[in-house]
Amino acid sequence: MRSRHLFERNQRLLIAVSGGQDSLCLIKLLLDLQSKWGWHLGIAHCDHRWRSDSEANAHHVENLAKTWDTSFYLETANEPINSEAAARDWRYQALSAIAKANNYQYIVTGHTASDRAETLLYNLIRGTGADGLQALTWQRPLTTGIMLVRPLLEITRSQTEQFCQEFKLPIWEDSTNQDLQYARNRIRQELIPYLRENFNPQVESALAQTAELLQAEVEYLEKAAQQLREEALGMGDEKLPLSPLLPTPHSPLPLRLNRRVLQKAPLALQRRVMRQVLQQILADAPSFEHIEKLTALIIAPNRSQTDPFPGGAIAQVEGDWICLK
Numbered sequence: 001m002r003s004r005h006l007f008e009r010n011q012r013l014l015i016a017v018s019g020g021q022d023s024l025c026l027i028k029l030l031l032d033l034q035s036k037w038g039w040h041l042g043i044a045h046c047d048h049r050w051r052s053d054s055e056a057n058a059h060h061v062e063n064l065a066k067t068w069d070t071s072f073y074l075e076t077a078n079e080p081i082n083s084e085a086a087a088r089d090w091r092y093q094a095l096s097a098i099a100k101a102n103n104y105q106y107i108v109t110g111h112t113a114s115d116r117a118e119t120l121l122y123n124l125i126r127g128t129g130a131d132g133l134q135a136l137t138w139q140r141p142l143t144t145g146i147m148l149v150r151p152l153l154e155i156t157r158s159q160t161e162q163f164c165q166e167f168k169l170p171i172w173e174d175s176t177n178q179d180l181q182y183a184r185n186r187i188r189q190e191l192i193p194y195l196r197e198n199f200n201p202q203v204e205s206a207l208a209q210t211a212e213l214l215q216a217e218v219e220y221l222e223k224a225a226q227q228l229r230e231e232a233l234g235m236g237d238e239k240l241p242l243s244p245l246l247p248t249p250h251s252p253l254p255l256r257l258n259r260r261v262l263q264k265a266p267l268a269l270q271r272r273v274m275r276q277v278l279q280q281i282l283a284d285a286p287s288f289e290h291i292e293k294l295t296a297l298i299i300a301p302n303r304s305q306t307d308p309f310p311g312g313a314i315a316q317v318e319g320d321w322i323c324l325k
């Protein structure tokens with residue numbers, strides 16, 4: 001925590017506690033450090049109403065908060081949320097709202113090295129670039145004034161389990177974790193144990209370390225791509241109704257990119273520039289094919305053009321320019 005500058009002293013920390021082993025380990029560690037750092041801790045629990053025992057789970061966490069004499073905040077979904085992605089979105093919104101209303105500067109979650117390893121494998125199998133593999137950051141701003149922090153990213157799930165046993169922390173077992181119809185659970189229950197037994201006993205830490213290395217590289221490449229994009233957009237002829245710098249996020253079209261600027265750059269940055277541009281135009285994340293089609297225009301003959309992207313925009317080569325309209 002100290003070497004990564006995850007927290008400052010005398011702050012208000014909102015801890016997201018599901019009742020599982022990871023978040024119980026997290027809250028116990030932070031409670032023990034609370035007085036030394038001068039923190040005020042609060043516990044937040046989100047009831048997705050997904051499982052039949054979710055209300056009992058919420059009571060369990062509430063009772064723990066009482067025994068630790070810690071503020072408790074419960075957010076309950078209006079109707080059951082039964083997809084993992086929707087649950088995550090709703091949870092982060094609920095946590096941000098609690099933090100905002102109660103003046104917390106940090107939201108803290110119990111994500112571990114095992115979560116990082118699983119996310120890396122999950123994204124690798126689906127076909128992703130380095131960005132999908134870097135999986136889970138130590139800290140990132142969630143909304144203005146609120147930082148999301150994950151202090152357990154170097155600790156594996158077997159360590160949090162052992163910790164909970166040692167300190168006799170009452171874990172609420174999540175029955176859906178055993179359900180092998182979810183890809184994530186199959187990675188956790190089948191793929192990782194197989195890799196551990198047959199390839200590397202420390203596979204989770206090894207994969208988490210890969211994610212850590214990729215994180216710094218992705219950050220560096222994204223910044224370089226952003227500079228290149230600004231340069232490619234900024235060389236516009238003043239007659240065109242274009243912003244000389246970044247396109248505005250809401251109405252970025254039409255825009256044009258200077259091919260001569262892009263031709264000098266390595267392919268890795270060309271692709272990233274095109275992805276950044278498409279991210280501003282398309283409603284969904286740009287696909288590999290979309291990025292490749294746009295990147296191909298950097299050296300394509302004059303007048304070449306792409307098929308329409310979702311939403312109808314097309315890109316066309318006009319001399320030294322790729323014009324998106």
Ligand SMILES: Nc1ncnc2c1ncn2[C@@H]1O[C@H](COP(=O)(O)OP(=O)(O)OP(=O)(O)O)[C@@H](O)[C@H]1O
Pocket residue numbers: 015016017018019020021022023024044045046047048091108109110111115174
């Ligand atoms: N229902 C919830 N209420 C509050 N926080 C949650 C909830 N579900 C997850 N979190 C937070 O997000 C982190 C990661 O979630 P994930 O779903 O991977 O964990 P989990 O397996 O449900 O539980 P745990 O991490 O506590 O063992 C948790 O450690 C916890 O901090």
